[in-house]
Amino acid sequence: MAFTGASLADGQVATTWGTIYAPGLSAKAILRSADFYNTNAVTQTLEFAITRAGQPRRIIARVTLLQNEKCELLTDNEVITLSPSDLLEAQTTTTTAVDYTITGATEL
Numbered sequence: 001m002a003f004t005g006a007s008l009a010d011g012q013v014a015t016t017w018g019t020i021y022a023p024g025l026s027a028k029a030i031l032r033s034a035d036f037y038n039t040n041a042v043t044q045t046l047e048f049a050i051t052r053a054g055q056p057r058r059i060i061a062r063v064t065l066l067q068n069e070k071c072e073l074l075t076d077n078e079v080i081t082l083s084p085s086d087l088l089e090a091q092t093t094t095t096t097a098v099d100y101t102i103t104g105a106t107e108l
Contacts, residue, residue, distance in 0.1 A: 003030060003105035013046065013090045013098040017057065021088040021102050031080040031088065031104040034073035038065035040097030046090065048073060053085035065098065079104075 008029065009021040013036070023029035038044045048061045063071050074080065082088065092098045 003107045005105045006103070007101065008104050008106070009100070009102040011100060012096050013092040013100060015091060015093065015095045017049065017089050017091045019087045020090045020100060021082070023082045023084060023086065023106060025084050027084060028107045029082045029104055030106075031074065031082065031102055033103045034080075034088070034100065035102075036063075036065065036071045036073065036090075036098050036100045038067055038069050038098055040094050041067050042094050042097065043067070044093045044097050046071065046092045046098055049089045050080070050082075051087040051089060053083065057089065 013020065036046060044065045046063050046065055047059060049057045049059045051057045061073060065071055080088065
């Protein structure tokens with residue numbers, strides 16, 4: 001099967017663990033970029049986790065973002081591969097303070 005490149009998700013990170021991308025029950029995904037931007041005057045602590053199907057949440061990164069600062073979760077040709085029912089999750093300090101965009105490819 002072929003992978004199709006696309007903008008996979010965008011939105012704002014919540015103050016409690018929430019899914020920012022899930023490939024769905026029948027898809028696989030390769031995440032190529034995940035960018036986060038602090039639009040708030042308050043410094044944000046941003047945490048990322050992957051939850052594999054049926055497994056506990058695993059924190060993969062924690063960063064601090066100053067006002068108007070950007071964070072790239074994936075750098076230097078890194079990728080995150082998600083199988084059906086896997087989740088990429090995040091949480092931050094202030095609701096609606098951190099915008100994000102995720103791009104990559106999916107295979108159905």
